[in-house]
Amino acid sequence: MIALKSIGKNKNRNFLTMLGIIIGIASVICILAIGDGFTHTMIKGMGNHNMRNKVIIQWEPTSDYNTDGGFTQNDASALAGIPGVDHVKLTSSVAEAGAKAQYKTKNFSIGLNKQPKHLKLVKGTYFTMTGASNGVYISEDLAHKLFKENAINRLISIDGTIYEVQGIYHIGSMEYRPDAYVAKTTFKQLFANQIIKDQAKIYVNDGASKKQIGKAAVKRMKQMGEEKKTGKYSVSNPDQISKQFTRILNDVTYFIAFIAGISLLIAGIGVMNVMYITVSERRKEIGIRRAFGATSSDIRNQFLIESVVLCVIGGIIGMILGYILVSIINAFLPFKAVITPYAIILSLSVSTAVGLIFGFIPSNKAAKSELVGLLKEE
Template identity: 55%
Template sequence: MENLTIALRSIKKNKNRNLLTMLGIIIGIASVICILAVGDGFTQSITKELGQGNTSNKVTLDYQANSADSADSSGFTSGDAALLSDVKGVNDVKLSNYDSTVFTNVSSQGNKMKTYIGAIGKKSDVNRTQRSSLLIDDNSYNVLISNRLKQKLFGNDSANGKTIQIGTDVFVIRGTFSTDEYSTNVYMPKKTFNHIFAGKSGKNQAKLTVESGQSKKAVGQRALKKIKASGEYKHEGKYSIEDPTKAMKSFQKVLNSVTYFVALVAGISLLIAGIGVMNVMYISVSERRGEIGIRRAFGATGKNIRNQFLTESIVLCVIGGILGIIIGYLLVLLINAFLPFKAVITIYSILISLLVSCAVGLLFGFIPANKAAKSSLVGLLKEE
């Protein structure tokens, strides 16, 4: 307590100099708080969205065709649903699609290929203007095609306004969009898609409701084993268990790693601030050599002197850290007004900031404090 009182008195005595010294600590801690808050908020937002369908009593089985040629017809059948219903612990089975696409023939100007056709929606990988142009008339025979498909059917010529045959129906191309090799290459209005392709796409998901008291993992493994052995399309594709929890944990781990790395880069400013702290402590030791000599003359040991200046260095950094946390909190409130998700300040980020502040004070204050502790009593008294 005596060292703490002396430290606070010394900091107050030279408050302008010490405030400028603390400025680097304040900026560094505020930056770290903001980055961790934004990273944690984004991680929580994404994991919450990914986990919305992950209810405690549901198990989802997926089917993936071995080849694209069988992708439009294979999957789970009503017979498979009945088979899964007999698995011990399964209360109900529902078949569905994890996407709204079919794999079929498209052709134009004598060029022909098979590709994925999808219904336009809010999550389709096309821009808003193109999406709106199709959604205006939900029964139209207008389509958008990918640049990849346009290149194969029309080469370097423009595709806008030209016709394309999908199955036995003819559509008018209203625009193109960019996509990767394995994505949907044609989008059409939803009602048109449902009218033409109703019943043609296979069911590639089986959602099992697990009975109360049964283990999700055990039921899922039994169901997977049974469908692999007796599924109607077992030779044309692969069955697997969807595990959103595992995916969320992996995704969260990656996001946290990126957040911590960026926070570490921002925390480099604390090293510069630490050098400032070391400098001001050297000045403090030089200015107070008379005080050190008097204390040594009255019996203070080198350890007492070292602890006195170490305490002052740590208090200086902790005060800067607390001010940095307060400013960081205010900045997060401001940032939240512009973010689509809520940045979150967690207890661990505050604790980390305080521990880092203490560490900076201890690390960069030790050398000046040690110099003060090793000062010769005779030399100090001669100076006085």
């Protein structure tokens, strides 16, 4: 309470002193929010990987000309025979097929996939296409390339087969989708043969060592794999890749936040300066308190608390300003910036630390003032 009263006596001067703290904290809050939001969006786009009781073996071609390899059913049977393995499922790391889309004289290479369970359309009506349907959903970008006007119910050719446009969907700048979706049956009949099975998902029994099974699987494929001459086998860990990617993004965010936080150093010097002025102006008060028995520690704590309170108030205002700025920035970002509890705790900790560090020297000077010297001045 005493600290607040002392700060209130010089509102304008103390506000200008806090301004550096406010700007610095608001900048750090904004940068951390943008970095955390971008990281969250990218990791979400990469997908969540449930690796419990699962080992993934990846096949990669040793040459750009040998891309038709992968795992076969014989490979799956060989992997299933490893002790501790429950069953094996062959999949592809890329489920998208390539195709040529054509409308009149316009021709484009596109990525194509089977119809998902849910798809939000900006035009048209979504329904589940059954059988060998000739319907197709296309992206806004592809619709704009092929058609100048409404694309709904138009006919386009994809690899020589005619399809009717049933709907158009939007692809956000921070998400990935293929250019078109066709019925599952159609995709399986016409396009699935393009996709190689370059991943073997090995499901292990409870209690079995995933690490040992992974090593045994790679060793067996190197010996028995039908495509061992055209490619190489390795254990794939998508969770580890996601963690490394997250760590890199976080390191970049924290580095930029640190650069922005340099302004807090300048603000801290301003706090030290104003505390020196405060000590000089209140030497009479210090002398009276010392005369009535206040110890050096009491004097030091009084001015140190004022310094901390000054910085914490600036930090709180900076956080409020940062929250407002993040809300405004979110209107222009392709992803949502997120203010995490970590950013709030860090901001409060930094503002408190600035008050302690830069307020200590002036406070210590006040504490060491000799009573005799103070009384002589008066």
